[in-house]
Amino acid sequence: METVDCLPPKAFRNRHRNSTETVTHILKKKGVRVTQNRVDLLDILNDAQHPLNQKDIEERLSVKPDRVTLYRNLRFFVDHKIIHKIEVNDSLTSYSLNRTFIEEEHSEEHLHFYCSVCHKVICMPQLSIKEYDLPEGFSQQSSKLIVNGICNICNEEKQEI
Amino acid sequence: METVDCLPPKAFRNRHRNSTETVTHILKKKGVRVTQNRVDLLDILNDAQHPLNQKDIEERLSVKPDRVTLYRNLRFFVDHKIIHKIEVNDSLTSYSLNRTFIEEEHSEEHLHFYCSVCHKVICMPQLSIKEYDLPEGFSQQSSKLIVNGICNICNEEKQEI
DNA sequence: AAACATATGCAACATTGTTGCATATGTAAA
DNA sequence: TTTACATATGCAACAATGTTGCATATGTTT
Structure with a gap:
């Protein structure tokens, strides 16, 4: 059973002042190259409070890599189980940092909620x-x-109207 | 809660000799036009013992309509709740006849199994x-x-090897 | 600093979803 | 049965996303 844990545990969130440090640590631990594109990408996912899709990620990147590079890095991270891919529906795929990898603890496969509003x-x-x-x-x-x-x-918000 | 029922109940399977008749009946009951493309498409889904994707359907069609027409009719049927769309993953969408519509009975939303082999x-x-x-x-x-x-x-099959 | 493996950007192509429009076809009314 | 009209279809075209090959740039190790 694949393990998934997309929300940052509080302890984890507070422990690391510098996201880039953490993210670099992840890449080194995995033994893969640390590049600006990868650090930027993981930084964004690390900061996110909920899974992001490719557009969300692109919007948050100050230096935008080639579309193909982003695509390849996302796939690379999924293959290396550094991030988790959530196929919400036909036209929407979201990604989140796989925090179980960092935390060395496991959580069961869990529910993902998609807000239609x-x-x-x-x-x-x-x-x-x-x-x-x-x-x-x-x-x-x-x-x-x-x-x-x-x-x-x-x-x-609906109630307020 | 949307209702779904993709497998033909046995009673139903045996009752109708002629699939085309049944399928025509469905379209008439829904008050939509009965065209060859639509009857062919529903015939295939009616005969299927499991959900089919667009390629599966195309392979079984003796007269192949334009890609756009097939696409439009699939969407049309989904909108009219005549068929049910199952988004298996990013790159695979399957369709099945919505038999609850015919049977006038309801079943809860249920599990879909995807065989990775x-x-x-x-x-x-x-x-x-x-x-x-x-x-x-x-x-x-x-x-x-x-x-x-x-x-x-x-x-x-794995055991036999 | 050099050597090498790998990441990146670019061009190009595949697949799937989608729209607009002219023509063909189904359906209902005469 | 024919006519009239709404709708379905095919075609061309385009958008979004996924994918590959290859030359160049970059990171990592020695």
């Missing part, structure tokens, strides 16, 4: 995906659960 | 998606659960 993806590591009794002969490798709905912030 | 999507209407207690303020509209693994047939 603000289109944010919200990671809910506290909600593990429940088990299902598959029919005889079927074996499970991984699972993904996307819940569509309205998030707390958009629900509040 | 044969790449088939298998519908498991007997496994309803379990409920989750979302955090305060979040409301749920729909959900989708894709379980990746190895299906019964591919597991059997």
Whole structure:
């Protein structure tokens, strides 16, 4: 079972003043090259409070690398399990830092919430995906659960109107 | 909560000799135009024992309509809730006839299994998606659960080797 | 500082989704 | 059955995203 944990634990968030340091540490630990593009990309994902899609990331990059480079680095990080890919729907894929890698602790596969109003993806590591009794002969490798709905912030705004 | 039921109930499968008749009936009941393209498309989905992707469908069509027409009709049927769209992952979308529409009965949203060996999507209407207690303020509209693994047939074949 | 493996940018192409528009076809009314 | 009209279709074209090959730039190790 693949492990996923996309929200920064509080302890972790406060411990590191300098995101770039942390991110560089991750890359070195993994034994891959530390380049500006990669550090920038991971910095952004490290700072994010929820998963970001490729556009979100591009918007936040001060120095924009070639589209292909960003694409390749995202794939590279996914392959190296440094970031986690969340396929929300046909046309939306989000990415988040895989913090289990840093924390050396494991969390179950969990639910991802997609707000149909603000289109944010919200990671809910506290909600593990429940088990299902598959029919005889079927074996499970991984699972993904996307819940569509309205998030707390958009629900509040709706009330105010 | 959207209702989904992709596998033909046995009673239903045996009742109709002529798929085209059934399919024409569906279109008429919905009050939309009955065209050859649409009947062919629904025929294929009606005959299928598991959800099909656009390529699967194209392969089975004896008379191939324009790519755009197939695309438009798939979207049209999804909008009219005649077929159900299953977004398996980034690059794979499958479609299945929405039999709840014919049967006038409802089933909960359920699990879809994706076999990583044969790449088939298998519908498991007997496994309803379990409920989750979302955090305060979040409301749920729909959900989708894709379980990746190895299906019964591919597991059997693995044993034989 | 040199040597080498790898990351990057660029050009190019593939796939899928999408729109506009002229023509063909299904359907309902005469 | 024919006519009239709304809608479905095919075609051309374009957008977004994913992907590869290759020359050049950069990082890492010695």
